[in-house]
Amino acid sequence: MELDELKSSWKQSASNPKSRSELEAMTEIKNHPKLKRIRTKLVIEVILLTVLLVVYRDIFDGVEKPLWANVLLVTGAVLFVLNDIGGYMLTKSPLVGASIIESIDKMSTKLRRLSRFSIFSMAIFGASVILFFISSIDMSPEKYWIVGGMGLTLIVMTYMAYRNWSMRIAHFEQTKREFEEI
Amino acid sequence: MEEAFLQIVDENQNIIHKISRMYRDTSEDQEDLFQEIIFHLWKGYPGFRGDSKVSSWIYRIALNTAISTFRRKRPDVEYQAGIREEFHPRQTQEVSENEERMYAVLRQLNSGEKALISLYLEDYSYKEIASIIGINENNVGVRINRIKNKLKTILNR
Known part of the structure; x- marks a missing residue:
């Protein structure tokens, strides 16, 4: 295959056309493949956190915990949900920019902002859960080990989240370099 | 507005098919990308003032969507020219094979x-x-x- 053949293949390339009704369905949020997945995750997490916030005072003796531990737990849960909503909104938002490079720049800035908030909210939520449970218990050497294990797990999870975000941002930086390098 | 949009997309949907096939390997991923492009075109349509050609606008949004979507890297599949050339298909299949070869080359x-x-x-x-x-x-x-x-x-x- 030569370059000319490549060009003529490109021009002739045709796929099965979509019908008007199929195209129309694709304009709806509920049919967006990625948004559908994010929305399902969001709904499940919101339900679980709402259940947690409704029952934690009874099941986990929230009344006996200090006020700061209760406030921290609720704040952590709210931040966690806000982060999910932020991700959903970012995916849903139109790709703006007069050119592709400008769009990449804007997307990259939004992604950096969301990544900072995401890592922060995850760390706060994890820490708030740990602090809530240890806020009014008598610590023993075994309990220190358990809390240490929970803390270590939180650090590892936060690092994994940081790595995932870094990979996403690096993808944008790499793409931008691919466009700019001459 | 929706009718005008659908008319434009219908007439230019081949652009979106080409971009989807060039940027994604599997038909499932191509279908997802096609859908995402249509969605972003629809979201961006109110802002399209007709300063540029419709096809240029579609290309810009389609390429933006294909590039902006982060996907974990899968192992690269090397294009093997020899494998395809062993076949002697009918003409329609030949066209389709030529297309597949073209996309396999472009995906590199x-x-x-x-x-x-x-x-x-x-x-x-x-x-x-x-x-x-x-x-x-x-x-x-x-x-x-x-x-x-x-x-x-x-x-x-």
Whole structure:
């Protein structure tokens, strides 16, 4: 295959056309493949956190915990949900920019902002859960080990989240370099 | 507005098919990307004032969507020219095989190169390509020549 053949293949390339009704369905949020997945995750997490916030005072003796531990737990849960909503909104938002490079720049800035908030909210939520449970218990050497294990797990999870975000941002930086390098 | 939008997309949907096939390997991923592009075109349609050609606007949004979607890297599948040439299919299959070979070759380029070459193959002028991508016209010429050389190397492998 030569370059000319490549060009003529490109021009002739045709796929099965979509019908008007199929195209129309694709304009709806509920049919967006990625948004559908994010929305399902969001709904499940919101339900679980709402259940947690409704029952934690009874099941986990929230009344006996200090006020700061209760406030921290609720704040952590709210931040966690806000982060999910932020991700959903970012995916849903139109790709703006007069050119592709400008769009990449804007997307990259939004992604950096969301990544900072995401890592922060995850760390706060994890820490708030740990602090809530240890806020009014008598610590023993075994309990220190358990809390240490929970803390270590939180650090590892936060690092994994940081790595995932870094990979996403690096993808944008790499793409931008691919466009700019001459 | 929706009717006008659907008319435009219907008439230009081949662009979206081409971009989806060039940037994604599997038919499932291509279908997802096609859907995402339509969604972003619809979201961006109120802001389209007709300053540029409809096809340029569609190309810009389609390429933006294909590039902006982060996907974990899968193992690269090398294009094996010899395998395909063992077959002697009927003419329609031949056209389809030629297409598959073309996409297999194009998929070996990086995201930026794919964007540039797709616009070049579509016969856009350097000025139009520069405006869609956001680089200057001279750079377009240099880059396209480099990509052509890279493609020749891939094709002659």
